[in-house]
Amino acid sequence: EPFGRTQAIAFALIWAALAMYSWSMFKGRQAVPAAR
Numbered sequence: 001e002p003f004g005r006t007q008a009i010a011f012a013l014i015w016a017a018l019a020m021y022s023w024s025m026f027k028g029r030q031a032v033p034a035a036r
Helices: 005-031
Strands: none
16 A cells, blocks of 8 residues: 555654653653552
């Protein structure tokens, strides 16, 4: 199946969004101390 420009852009955007989401989750976990 050919991988066109539109598919490449969508692929990059999806992975960029996933990376930003993962990064925000990681940073949020680091910033908030565990309250017990």
